[in-house]
Amino acid sequence: DQQVKQNSPSLSVQEGRISILNCDYTNSMFDYFLWYKKYPAEGPTFLISISSIKDKNEDGRFTVFLNKSAKHLSLHIVPSQPGDSAVYFCAASRGTGNTPLVFGKGTRLSVIA
Amino acid sequence: DTGVSQNPRHKITKRGQNVTFRCDPISEHNRLYWYRQTLGQGPEFLTYFQNEAQLEKSRLLSDRFSAERPKGSFSTLEIQRTEQGDSAMYLCASSRRDTEAFFGQGTRLTVV
Numbered sequence: 001d002q003q004v005k006q007n008s009p010s011l012s013v014q015e016g017r018i019s020i021l022n023c024d025y026t027n028s029m030f031d032y033f034l035w036y037k038k039y040p041a042e043g044p045t046f047l048i049s050i051s052s053i054k055d056k057n058e059d060g061r062f063t064v065f066l067n068k069s070a071k072h073l074s075l076h077i078v079p080s081q082p083g084d085s086a087v088y089f090c091a092a093s094r095g096t097g098n099t100p101l102v103f104g105k106g107t108r109l110s111v112i113a
Numbered sequence: 114d115t116g117v118s119q120n121p122r123h124k125i126t127k128r129g130q131n132v133t134f135r136c137d138p139i140s141e142h143n144r145l146y147w148y149r150q151t152l153g154q155g156p157e158f159l160t161y162f163q164n165e166a167q168l169e170k171s172r173l174l175s176d177r178f179s180a181e182r183p184k185g186s187f188s189t190l191e192i193q194r195t196e197q198g199d200s201a202m203y204l205c206a207s208s209r210r211d212t213e214a215f216f217g218q219g220t221r222l223t224v225v
Contacts, residue, residue, distance in 0.1 A: 004155075034213060043117070043204055043216035044156065089155050100146060100169060101214065103155030 003027045004092050006104035015113045019077040023090030023104055026071065030092040034101065035064060035075050038087045047088075048075070080111045115139060117217035119205050125223045126195055133191045134220045138207030145188050146214060147180055148204040149173065156204055162188060195224045 005024045013019045023033075031052035036044035050057040050064045050073065057064050063076045077084055087108050091101040118137040126132050138145050143164050148156035159178070160170045164185035174180075177195075182188040192199055202221050206214040 006155075036216075041218070043119075043206075043218045046213045046215065049213055091155075100158040100161055100171075101148075101156075102158070105153065105155050 001026075002104075003030075004090055004102050004104040006088075006090055006107050008107050009105070010108040010110070012110045012112060013080045015082055015111055016079045019075075019080045019084065019109055019111070021075040021077075021088050021090075021107050021109065023073045023075075024071055025073075025092050027092070027102075028071070029094050030102070032093050032095065033064070033066060033073050034091045034093075035062075036089045036091060036103075037084075038089060038106070044089055077109075080109075082111050082113050085109055085111045117205055117207050117215055119203075119217035119220050121220055122218065123221045123223075125225060128197060128224055129194055131191065131193045132195060132222065133189055134203055134205075134222075136188045136190070136205030136207075136217060138187070138205070139215060142207035142209050142212075142215075143185065144208045144210065144214075145182055146206040146208075147188070147190050148206065148216075150202040150204060150219070151200075159190075192222075195222075197224045200224045 034049040035047040037047050038044045048062045066073045087106040089106045090104040093099045120135045146161040147159040150156045160180050162182040177193045180190045202219045204219045206216045208214040
């Protein structure tokens with residue numbers, strides 16, 4: 001039973017355009033959401049997070065949007081750069097983000113120059 | 114380097130052997146997590162510690178798996194009588210109470 005779902009295994013975007021990665025969750029107890037980026041042979045690297053009391057959080061080129069009623073969040077990367085090519089994992093937790101994270105299966109983003 | 118450190122990076126073992134992995138967290142982090150990742154999947158939670166206390170274990174953690182965190186510093190994850198299904202990337206992460214989790218580079222286990 002997948003509590004966090006990333007339904008797009010892969011996404012290809014032209015350099016300079018917007019990348020939109022989507023994530024859905026089923027557990028209404030989740031109230032803290034994170035995005036991690038992973039390069040091959042490395043551990044996941046924290047990218048950005050959002051608490052359920054917000055609907056948007058922005059950090060430079062990265063913005064996360066949360067729609068609680070739809071149990072949906074998305075990560076926008078603008079403008080996309082070739083160095084953004086990686087696997088992106090959506091993760092969720094109960095509490096402040098320090099209870100164990102539940103991850104989606106990831107979306108592989110390829111940014112084409 | 115003050116990040117999360119995991120050793121070894123790679124381990125190849127024969128089925129039935131025991132293996133042990135080590136994780137050194139970021140020094141001021143009191144929480145330490147173990148996750149497992151297989152091909153095409155996201156990391157799956159195994160267990161976590163707050164200081165030296167093991168607070169939660171996933172049902173993925175069979176009785177062949179044991180984790181310790183003596184003195185609340187480094188942690189070890191031991192797998193006894195390894196099986197081919199144990200082949201995976203084992204990830205360690207650490208955090209303070211109010212921060213996101215930082216991951217190590219992982220230990221890739223191959224059981225042949």
